[in-house]
Amino acid sequence: MKQPAPKTVDLASLFSADDILCDAPQGDRDALLGAMLRRLGENHGLTGLAAIHDAVNERAAAGATVIGHGIAIPHARLERLARPYIAVATSRRGVLFDETPARLVFLMLVPKNQPALYLQVLRSLSRLLQDEEAAEGVAAMGSPGEIMRFFERGGLVLPDYVCAADIMADPPVVLKDNDSLKTAIDLFVRLQLSEIPVTDGEDDMVGVVSADALLRVCLPDHLLWMRDLSSIIHFEPFASVLRNEETTWLAEIISGEFASVEADDPAISVAAELTRRRAATCYVLGGRKLIGVITLPRFLDKVMRE
Secondary structure: OOOOOOOOEEHHHHOOHHHEEOOOOOOOHHHHHHHHHHHHHHHHOOOOHHHHHHHHHHHHHHOOOEEEOOEEOOEEEEOOOOOOEEEEEEEEEEEEEOOEEEEEEEEEEEEOOOOOHHHHHHHHOHHHHOOOOHHHHHHOOOOHHHHHHHHHHHOOEEOOOOEHHHHOEOOOOOEEOOOEHHHHHHHHHHHOOOEEEEEOOOOEEEEEEEHHHHHHHHOOHHHHOOOOOHHHOOOHHHHHHHHOOOOOEHHHOOEOOOEEEEOOOEHHHHHHHHHHHOOOEEEEEEOOEEEEEEEHHHHHHHHHHO
């Protein structure tokens, strides 16, 4: 039996002109959030606004609120909500969020049991974020009705699902397969990493090098099986490796086994890949090119907390 196509949800369907503060006079972040919450309370009967305000501030303290080009999305996940609520505010002079002036603010309150919704809204705004002057243009509009019509015409549609690209981060560091063991050791020590991706001369990902692999270079299996290690208590195997670290190439020790997904794969595929491989990091690929990483802590934060 053919499954019905998922229902398309427009971003503009989640709020109305009554939920918009046009050129809000509040210049302070907390004052603006308070005014936006009062608007939602008046329009939708929300209560406990002080506790909701605290929850929004708590979430903001855990991560950036400004997503770029003058757009801020303060938000909170709440137990008692039956559906999402969004208030919108504009400010021509800008209100400071994360020490950055925001001219277009979306306050999102989402049910705690809808973990994908915030990320879906972020992705729907990606088209708006491509225009560096979009927030300033919306802030210049003269009425809530005009702003509402802008979003209704904009065709900003929530995606059907959250994909890997929505939750990935840039790789903190990448090694080349012709880098030396010394380069890898220096990075492991300086950045306190347990694993680093490795690419080739074409920037294709070819594997990973791990701290465990480095230890196995120093302590091969035949040494691990020795019952009496007294003969090497002065780290002789490590000394031998250090003498050759600048002429030992990563191509000799990289592993071609690693967790990976494509950028447009559903985020649930990331969880499956991490679990299947018992990995702590999943690499996001575009073809064979490395375009992002998703660590287990980042996945848990994005899906279960953000």
